[in-house]
Amino acid sequence: MSDHPIAPTRRSLLGAGAALGTLATASLFEGAASASTPAQTADLSGKSVLITGASSGFGRLAALRAARSGAKTIATMRNLDGGRRSEARELAEIAAREQLDLHLVELDVNDAMMVRSAVAEGERLAGGALDALVNNAGIGLSGPVELTDDQGLDLIFDTNVFGYMRTARAALPAMRRARRGLIINVSSQLGRVVMPGVGAYAATKHAVEAMFEAMAYELAPHGVEVTIVQPGGYPTNIWRTGERLSDEMVARSGEEQRAAYAEFLAASRRRFAGGGTTDPDDVAKAIIEIIALPLGRRPLRRPVHPNTRGTDAINACAAQVQSAALGNGPFAPWHAAVTD
Numbered sequence: 001m002s003d004h005p006i007a008p009t010r011r012s013l014l015g016a017g018a019a020l021g022t023l024a025t026a027s028l029f030e031g032a033a034s035a036s037t038p039a040q041t042a043d044l045s046g047k048s049v050l051i052t053g054a055s056s057g058f059g060r061l062a063a064l065r066a067a068r069s070g071a072k073t074i075a076t077m078r079n080l081d082g083g084r085r086s087e088a089r090e091l092a093e094i095a096a097r098e099q100l101d102l103h104l105v106e107l108d109v110n111d112a113m114m115v116r117s118a119v120a121e122g123e124r125l126a127g128g129a130l131d132a133l134v135n136n137a138g139i140g141l142s143g144p145v146e147l148t149d150d151q152g153l154d155l156i157f158d159t160n161v162f163g164y165m166r167t168a169r170a171a172l173p174a175m176r177r178a179r180r181g182l183i184i185n186v187s188s189q190l191g192r193v194v195m196p197g198v199g200a201y202a203a204t205k206h207a208v209e210a211m212f213e214a215m216a217y218e219l220a221p222h223g224v225e226v227t228i229v230q231p232g233g234y235p236t237n238i239w240r241t242g243e244r245l246s247d248e249m250v251a252r253s254g255e256e257q258r259a260a261y262a263e264f265l266a267a268s269r270r271r272f273a274g275g276g277t278t279d280p281d282d283v284a285k286a287i288i289e290i291i292a293l294p295l296g297r298r299p300l301r302r303p304v305h306p307n308t309r310g311t312d313a314i315n316a317c318a319a320q321v322q323s324a325a326l327g328n329g330p331f332a333p334w335h336a337a338v339t340d
Contacts, residue, residue: 042292045070048126049291050119052076052109052167053137055087057236058186061284062134063091067100069288071131074122076107078137109137109163119170129174132182132291135164138204140242142268143250144261145199152249153200160204165211172224179223182298184287185212189232189305192314197268213338216300217326220337225298227290230315232305234280278306300338 042065049066053059054075063075080088088104095102103125107118122130138160141152168183175181190198191205209228216226250258250265258265286304303311319339326335 042069042288044288044292047131047291048072048074048122049132049134050074050076050105050122050130050167050171051134051136052107052163054091055085057136057238058231058234058280058283058287059134059136060087060091061281062136062287063102064094064100065281065284065288066291067095067102068098069292071101071291072126073100073102074105074118074125074130075102076105076118076122076137078106078108080104080106107137107167109166110158112166115163115166116170119167123171123174129178129181130171131180132184133167133171134184134186134287135167135208136186137163138186138238139245140198140238141200141249142198142239142242142246143200144197144264147250147253147257147261148200149249149252151252152245155245156200156204157207160201161207161211164208168212168215172219175224176219176222180295181224182227182291183212183215183224184227184229184290186283186287187228187230189230189303189308189311191228191230192311192318197264213300213322216338217331217334220334223295225295226300226338227298228301229283229286229290230301230303230308230311231283232278232303232308232311234278234283234305236280282306 044066047070049071051059051063051066051073054063055077059075059077063073067073067075075091077085077087079085083089083092083104091102092104094100105118105121106114108114119130119133139156141148141156143152164185171181171183175183185208187208188202188205190202191209194202212226212228219226283304286302290298290302301315303315305311322335323339326332
């Protein structure tokens with residue numbers, strides 16, 4: 001929170017324009033439940049939501065929750081195969097059975113032309129600017145940093161960072177013209193905490209944290225909000241599907257390098273399976289609740305996990321630094337709008 005005495009509040013500034021997770025550190029990521037997620041029933045009637053990476057995990061759960069809450073939901077995924085992909089068929093069957101306003105659109109976040117086309121289709125279905133974009137599509141990649149080659153880095157940054165930026169850039173012109181909109185970015189506790197074995201993945205999430213906080217300030221005068229969701233460890237497919245990519249990357253390294261990290265590599269597969277008995281639907285609930293909040297009340301960050309103590313502490317410390325850096329200078333009104 002900014003203590004700048006004359007800066008407009010977030011609500012007044014924006015309202016005027018709009019008329020791997022738990023890993024091995026049990027003491028940090030395990031413990032009492034967090035009270036950060038409000039207990040409320042979301043109503044998204046009349047809203048439009050586009051979600052990337054909706055084939056499984058957080059994206060699939062959020063798409064179903066959004067549609068069941070009344071939103072026109074654009075659920076996107078790679079390789080729809082003309083609607084024959086099993087994950088696409090399953091979502092379509094649920095939507096038909098429950099009469100949900102859910103639409104399947106093919107979107108590979110690594111393909112700039114497809115991103116623009118999919119967002120345009122979402123806007124056509126919505127009849128204008130999207131009310132919310134949920135950046136969720138991502139991949140996991142584990143292994144020592146020395147063994148993370150250019151091919152691995154290119155893939156994980158292209159997906160987890162540039163993919164988020166491509167979709168945001170595609171959706172923002174209409175949002176800015178409408179002077180409303182919300183971009184939710186699924187980050188991670190590993191966007192704040194650094195652990196051995198996931199240096200590349202954590203780097204992408206640190207990049208998401210930095211770029212989209214900057215974007216939150218820059219978009220405040222345009223009435224568009226940004227929220228960064230920070231899940232802890234949850235049992236989703238991201239690390240299971242990332243095992244193949246990680247194994248291929250390690251295999252490309254030299255024999256001497258693999259030998260140097262042999263013990264660590266043997267242990268890391270077990271460590272980054274992650275999530276335990278936590279419920280991934282926690283993250284979907286948080287996403288939908290944030291979308292349902294009134295303009296000016298959406299948080300810049302929302303940690304989500306039974307225990308968010310570590311992330312809360314880092315967020316609080318970083319907020320103090322940001323307040324000192326921005327709270328009394330030329331960007332004070334933007335800072336106050338984002339952090340109030």
